Amino acid sequence: LATFPNSIQREFRAALLHRLGLAAAGDEADAALAKAFVDFLTVTQAPFEQTFFDWRGGLASAARAKHSPSAAHYEAEAFTPLRAALAEHEPAPTARLDHPYFKGAAPCTMLxxxxxxxxxxxxxxxxxxxxxxxxxxxxxxxxxxx
CATH class of the missing domain: 1.10.287 (Helix Hairpins)
Incomplete structure (x- = not known):
């Protein structure tokens, strides 16, 4: 059980990178991204799925995020640490930002x-x-x- 907190944090970071379509940038940068992402969602209450959708591929998707229904959240001061953390990561080869799905304004949800x-x-x-x-x-x- 002593290793559980480290294991869950490591796996959370890996899942976050995968979902955001980002390449790992080292333990410290990946941990900073995870913290900034959770903090941003907590403070702003920005829509969960929309935030993942808007920032798929990191800053490579900044133009798309600017036109998002959640764009006001990304202009807030609370986004500054997350923007800095995203800047430390490159899109993963699997990000597929050219896929038609990412041309839409909103993600598919099942609310x-x-x-x-x-x-x-x-x-x-x-x-x-x-x-x-x-x-x-x-x-x-x-x-x-x-």
């Missing part, structure tokens, strides 16, 4: 209101089209992250 709307269309009108559209969006997202 409860979306699930309820999908179910309502089926239950009330036997309309399966929204569900099929969501499945197609999920497939596009999957292909962007593979």
């Amino acid at each position: 409860i209101d979306e699930v309820e709307a999908l179910w309502a269309a089926i239950a009330e009108r036997d309309d399966w089209a929204p569900l099929y559209a969501k499945i197609a969006a999920i497939e596009e997202m999957r292909s962007a992250y593979e």
